[in-house]
Amino acid sequence: xxxxxxxxxxxxxxxxxxxxxxxxxxxxxxxxxxxxxxxxxxxxxxxxxxxxxxxxxxxxxxxxxxxxxxxxxxxxxxxxxxxxxxxxxxxxxxxxxxxxxxxxxxxxxxxxxxxxxxxxxxxxxxxxxxxxxxxxxxxxxxxxxxxxxxxxxxxxxxxxxxxxxxxxxxxxxxxxxxxxxxxxxxxxxxxxxxxxxxxxxxxxxxxxxxxxxxxxxxxxxxxxxxxxxxxxxxxxxxxxxxxxxxxxxxxxxxxxxxxxxxxxxxxxxxxxxxxxxxxxxxxxxxxxxxxxxxxxxxxxxxxxxxxxxxxxxxxxxxxxxxxxxxxxxxxxxxxxxxxxxxxxxxxxxxxxxxxxxxxxxxxxxxxxxxxxxxxx
Numbered sequence: 376x377x378x379x380x381x382x383x384x385x386x387x388x389x390x391x392x393x394x395x396x397x398x399x400x401x402x403x404x405x406x407x408x409x410x411x412x413x414x415x416x417x418x419x420x421x422x423x424x425x426x427x428x429x430x431x432x433x434x435x436x437x438x439x440x441x442x443x444x445x446x447x448x449x450x451x452x453x454x455x456x457x458x459x460x461x462x463x464x465x466x467x468x469x470x471x472x473x474x475x476x477x478x479x480x481x482x483x484x485x486x487x488x489x490x491x492x493x494x495x496x497x498x499x500x501x502x503x504x505x506x507x508x509x510x511x512x513x514x515x516x517x518x519x520x521x522x523x524x525x526x527x528x529x530x531x532x533x534x535x536x537x538x539x540x541x542x543x544x545x546x547x548x549x550x551x552x553x554x555x556x557x558x559x560x561x562x563x564x565x566x567x568x569x570x571x572x573x574x575x576x577x578x579x580x581x582x583x584x585x586x587x588x589x590x591x592x593x594x595x596x597x598x599x600x601x602x603x604x605x606x607x608x609x610x611x612x613x614x615x616x617x618x619x620x621x622x623x624x625x626x627x628x629x630x631x632x633x634x635x636x637x638x639x640x641x642x643x644x645x646x647x648x649x650x651x652x653x654x655x656x657x658x659x660x661x662x663x664x665x666x667x668x669x670x671x672x673x674x675x676x677x678x679x680x681x682x683x684x685x686x687x688x689x690x691x692x693x694x695x696x697x698x699x700x701x702x703x704x705x706x707x708x709x710x711x712x713x714x715x716x717x718x719x720x721x722x723x724x725x726x727x728x729x730x731x732x733x734x735x736x737x738x739x740x741x742x743x744x745x746x747x748x749x750x751x
Contacts, residue, residue, distance in 0.1 A: 424727040425716035427680050432658040432708045437694050439594055441631065441650040443585035443603060445642060447576040448634070449551065453478060455566035457544040468558040468573070471640055472549040479560055479572055481545040490538045497531035504528045553577040554640050578640035580613070585650055586628035592618070594654040601633050605648035611635040615652065659694045659702040660710065667691075667701075668717060677703065678717045679710045680728045686713070688722040 458481075465477030472478070507524040510516035549555075557574040560566065583603050587595065595618055602612040613635030622629050633650060666677060668688075676690040689710075691703040706712075711728060713720060720726055 423716070423719070424729055425680070425686075425713050425720055426731050427711040427728045428714050428731040429709065429711045430660060432660050432704075432706065432710075434656050435659045435661075435694055435702045436653045437655050437657050437704075439587060439591045439652045439654055440695075441585035441587055441591075441652070443583045443633070443648055443650045445605065445644050445646045445648070446582045446584050447553075447578055447644045448580050448582050449553070449577040450556075451550060451575045453547055453550075453572040453575060455481065455544075455547070455568060455570045455572055457481060457541050458567055459484065459545060459565070461560050461562055461564045461566065464558070464560070464562055466549075466555050466558070466573075468555050471554055472552070472575070474549055474551050476549045478547045478549055478555065478558075478575075480547070481566060483542060483545055486538060486542050486545070490535065490542065493531065493534040493538050497528075497535050500524075500528040500531040547572050549575060551575070551577055552579070576644060578642070578644060579637040580634045581611075581637035581642055581644070582616075583611075583613070583633045583635060583648065583650055585631055585633075586623070586626070587631055588628055589622070592629045595631065595652060599652055599654075601650055601652035603633065603635070603648045603650045605642070605646045607642065607646055609642055609646075611637075611642070657694060657704050658708060659704045660706050660712070661700050661702055662712065663699075664701055666712065666714060666717065670722070677706060677710075678713045678720055678722070679706070680713060680726060681711075684726055684728050686720045686722055686724045686726055 460482045461479055462482045463477070463480035465479055466472050504521075504524045504527070507516055507521045511518060511521040553575045555573055556576045559571045559573060566572070595615060597615055597618060599615045600612060601615060602610060604610050613633045615631060616634040617630070617632040619630040633652075660677075662677065667675060668678060669675060670688050670690075674690050675693075676688050679687050679689055681687055689706050691705045694702040694704050696702075711730075714731055716726075
């Protein structure tokens with residue numbers, strides 16, 4: 376290739392580079408202008424619409440909810456205190472008995488004759504002691520003889536008392552009002568001392584037992600009124616009669632007991648249920664659980680809109696849960712709560728807030744906050 380051709384190609388290449396640099400500069404200027412306009416467009420597109428409901432907090436009773444089980448206030452296993460054969464069965468198992476009612480009777484055998492003999496000996500020893508006492512006063516009998524006569528008298532008295540008590544033990548009686556839950560004996564059974572006879576339960580009052588956590592124990596005080604909804608459908612109320620002073624080693628929970636009236640021992644022991652003990656009244660909002668959300672730190676809360684239509688995330692505390700909603704505290708007394716679009720609204724975003732309702736709660740919400748309040 377000759378020198379003139381090379382020079383011509385070099386000049387052509389320089390011209391192409393110069394023309395190309397102008398195009399690139401123009402493209403960069405256009406791109407810069409476009410980027411300057413993007414924030415405005417982005418800000419405008421971020422103002423999407425959300426639906427909000429304006430509502431006020433309502434007073435609601437915060438409760439400690441405890442899983443519990445009914446139990447007898449007292450349970451005693453009746454046992455034989457003397458030997459002998461059962462001759463009478465006084466109560467069937469499952470029947471209500473009063474204090475002093477006959478549960479079973481053991482044959483007396485010759486105990487009555489032994490008692491008669493012991494009483495006769497006692498009378499004789501009494502006469503002997505009186506005679507010895509008269510002689511001792513006159514100086515005709517030594518004090519040792521008088522002491523011996525007195526010892527014989529006391530032995531006779533003890534013999535009478537022992538046989539009388541043994542005869543009383545042949546009648547096995549109910550020590551308190553209750554229900555005979557089990558009866559282990561029948562007519563003709565021979566019992567030794569300590570053999571079981573039956574199980575007596577005191578079901579009026581009835582006890583409902585449960586366990587509470589370390590966080591809940593400080594909220595409870597003796598005498599507090601609580602109620603229980605049992606698996607049988609019964610709803611009963613009573614007072615907190617016992618709070619354990621120590622926790623169970625494994626579960627770190629504390630035992631509690633509520634005592635309720637149970638006329639006629641109608642409600643049996645062993646039913647499960649939920650106990651509700653009101654501990655305080657607080658301001659709370661009733662909302663659907665679907666409105667709850669978590670922030671980046673995993674805190675549970677609700678998204679609301681402030682006066683400037685800015686989205687705020689407000690941490691909330693669960694006061695109580697119901698079938699179709701929850702009561703939450705920690706929110707402003709009056710709040711515009713996002714009900715539609717909260718999943719797309721981020722904290723700090725500006726939004727178009729479309730009002731759904733004003734100062735309105737869900738149907739029956741005003742009644743719901745009364746759940747857990749009991750008459751003193």
